[in-house]
Amino acid sequence: MQIINMTQVNKTQIMQAAQISTDSLPIGWGGILAPVYNGNVFELHPLAVRSNHRNQGIGRAIVTALEDEARNQGGLTIYLGADDEIGDGETSFANVDLFDNLPGKTNDFTAGTHQSGFYLKLGYKIIGVMxxxxxxxxxxxYFGKGLR
Known part of the structure; x- marks a missing residue:
């Protein structure tokens, strides 16, 4: 796995990136944005794995490498946001009034085929919704994970 320092791109954009390639073709890629909250919090964004290479541990390897990088830079928390759409891949939150009893709905959360299931398996917790x-x-x- 290759960690790419991208601080020269723009400090408010992607700061570090990890890529897995086969035959010089990227099959998975992810990044962390420049930290906020005095360097304590990093955002995992983006994460992409080619569809024909999913469920092979590539996403997990990229996320783990980026978590390690954030931890090495003094990060205490890493978080990400995931869109929830109505239809294919929706969660139990989709098309529901989340202003009514959000804690109860969070306790009963089901991921369906949404990418949130992937992050939950990696130890991320729901830390909020918009x-x-x-x-x-x-x-x-919004999902978050402690790095210490």
Whole structure:
């Protein structure tokens, strides 16, 4: 796995990136943004794995490498946001009034085929939601993980 220092791109954009390649073709890629909260918090963004290479540990390897990099830079927390759409891949939060009893809905959360299942397996927890962020019933779900 290759860790790419991208601080020369723009400190407010992707700071570090990890890439897995085969035959010089990237099959998975992810990044962390420049830290916030006095260097304590990093955002994992983006993460992409070619569809024909999923479920092979590539995403896990990239996320682990980026978590290690954030930890090495003094990070205490890493987080990410994930869109929840209505239809294929939706979670139990999709198209639900999250202003009513959010704690109860969080306790009963099911990922379905949404990428949130992947992050939950890696130890991430739901730390918040933004209802209707992408339209009525289409929210963003925020996941976080401690790095210490």
């Amino acid at each position: 209802p209707n962020a992408n339209g009525i019933g289409k929210l963003d779900i």
